[in-house]
Amino acid sequence: MKRAPKDPFPLSTLFEFFPIGTYRSTRDGRMVRANAALLKLNGYATEAELLRNFNDVARQWYVDPQRRDAFMQCIERDGHVLDFVSEIYRHKTRERIWVKENAHVLRDAHGKVVYYEGTVEDITERRRLEQELADMAFNDALTQLPNRRYLLNRLSQVIHSSQRRNSHGALLFLDLNKFKALNDHYGHKAGDDLLIAVARRLQAATRVTDMVARLGGDEFVVLLEDLGNDAAQAATFAGACADKILQALSEEYVLGEIRHHGSASIGMALFLGDGRDAEQIIHSADVAMFDMKKSADAGPPQRR
Numbered sequence: 138m139k140r141a142p143k144d145p146f147p148l149s150t151l152f153e154f155f156p157i158g159t160y161r162s163t164r165d166g167r168m169v170r171a172n173a174a175l176l177k178l179n180g181y182a183t184e185a186e187l188l189r190n191f192n193d194v195a196r197q198w199y200v201d202p203q204r205r206d207a208f209m210q211c212i213e214r215d216g217h218v219l220d221f222v223s224e225i226y227r228h229k230t231r232e233r234i235w236v237k238e239n240a241h242v243l244r245d246a247h248g249k250v251v252y253y254e255g256t257v258e259d260i261t262e263r264r265r266l267e268q269e270l271a272d273m274a275f276n277d278a279l280t281q282l283p284n285r286r287y288l289l290n291r292l293s294q295v296i297h298s299s300q301r302r303n304s305h306g307a308l309l310f311l312d313l314n315k316f317k318a319l320n321d322h323y324g325h326k327a328g329d330d331l332l333i334a335v336a337r338r339l340q341a342a343t344r345v346t347d348m349v350a351r352l353g354g355d356e357f358v359v360l361l362e363d364l365g366n367d368a369a370q371a372a373t374f375a376g377a378c379a380d381k382i383l384q385a386l387s388e389e390y391v392l393g394e395i396r397h398h399g400s401a402s403i404g405m406a407l408f409l410g411d412g413r414d415a416e417q418i419i420h421s422a423d424v425a426m427f428d429m430k431k432s433a434d435a436g437p438p439q440r441r
Contacts, residue, residue, distance in 0.1 A: 158257035180229025200224040215243040280336035283350040292415040300410025303362040305371035310422035313355040330392040342385040402429040
């Protein structure tokens, strides 16, 4: 009786007990081994069950099918894939999770590819924590709007884009009138509720492509881009946007049992590659707003 040839790539016990999903598959895509961690990741009870269903698993693995193509191109070209992050479907439940994959080829003595071998690590929780940290860094905790740090990054990009495309942008700097009086009379809870309501009204009153951000306190900004190369028309459009915002913010607020009538002052800074950086444009809009703020208490909502 002829003996089966000895496997030139024997598996160690580490393969079985490794806490990260580990597999071995043939070049034509047939999986031949899978450890316990990979079974758990895919929702299968036994290795045999996973191997039987692997063609379906592989075909429906990536949420974005182009990721599979990118993975195969990389391993065919380089012989390995390192830290390949993708969103996948957990096969049994169709739950979407994030994984990090590493893989390499195993060749025989003649240099022919015999197996692919790799690891699949569930990084969903890590990615969630990273997203939370990113949100804390770039989002305002109260309103969930972008904060000043995010605004500076985005405004810098829009300035360069504006110059390159010869299309104006505008920054509207908004300050609520009599906000301190509301806070002092009804408490910070009422003030926070008002800020949240203002954030929602600003988002509803602007285009999807416009960015609404909170700088802090009762100061907000709206960033408008792609307003065209005609300065007068760009200013007219930005002014109409400011008027729409002022109208939205002047409507009555119901904050629990409190009924509040608010108003705002808006300053505007138009830009088109004129040498000012993000901080300078914000300052220009702030100065324009402050000029209006001086007379806001004595008259109707203002913009400039």
